[in-house]
Amino acid sequence: MSDLQAKKNELLSAFQFRHATKEFDPNKKISEADFQYILETGRLSPSSFGFEPWKFVIVQNQDIRAKLAEYASGARRQLPTASHFMIILSRLPKDMVASSDYIRRMMVNVQQLSPEIAEGKRTTYDHFLKTGFAIEDDPRVMFEWACRQTYIALGNMMTAAAWIGIDSCPIEGFNREKISDLLVEEGIMDPEHYGVAVMAAFGYRLHDPADKTRRCMQEVVEWVE
Template structure:
């Protein structure tokens, strides 16, 4: 059996292993090295124009988790039992417009682009925002577009976790305004630059899941 076949089987096995874990074994903790690996797959994830509109907040403080629980109906057991709990924040529209300090810094200091490339890429990006996807017409739409970028990182982290036998659960079941209020009060989130996109818990399952159910390939794949 060649290496590529083995890798494919490993990945499919991990995808079948992964499920939305509602309750974790609170006595089992993810090692620092394993969790750094999971976070690194998020950090290295792709984003539109490579502008990385995310921040990963790892909430290990139990008091803060308890403050979040009243406003996170979909994360009750996960907040209480997960080894690691991550809030994924997304940049606000003011940071994502083409002429913002954040975008300028990304192109000049992170991507290290020459001045002429910065100008060309900035022009292309501005056109994309205004006329391509027409995102800049509506701040809510633009924020949701930034949030969509964070889901690329979310998916990669969950897949990476599954590949090394770690469970996860993504969550949108929370009251955004109240969660953000807690984060602001605790000095965790700067409301001038970020809003919350989603949550994800990691750990080891307490119970074995039921049978995985999905539509067949014929139902979801179309060749033309």
């Protein structure tokens, strides 16, 4: 078997291993090195225009987890048992418009673009928001578009976790308004710049999952030649 085929098989094995873990073994903890590796795959993930609208909040405080469980029905088994519990925040529309300080800082400080290149990119991005995707006039759509970027990072982190035998579960079963209020009250989230996108739990499975089921390739792929 070639090295390339071995790598393909290893990655596919990780996808076969991964499942939405509902309950974790509370006695097994992810090492600091392994979780930093998972976070790094999130940090290195792609985003539209490279503007990284995400923030990864790792909630290890059990008292706060218990409070979250009141408004997160989809995480009530994961919250008390997961080794690590993540809330992914997304930038609000005010930060994602082309004229915002955040976008300017991203282009100048992070992407290190020259003034001329930065202005060209800002103009292109502004056109994209107003004409291409035409989303700037609808704050809800703008926020959900930014949230979609965070799902790319989440998918990469879950795959990276599965690659090294760590389980995970993406979670949308929560009251966004109540969770947001709680995070603000606890001083965790700045409501002027962030909103809640999605949650995720990481750890080691307590029970073996059922066999994975998916539609066949012919149903999910169409070739246009």
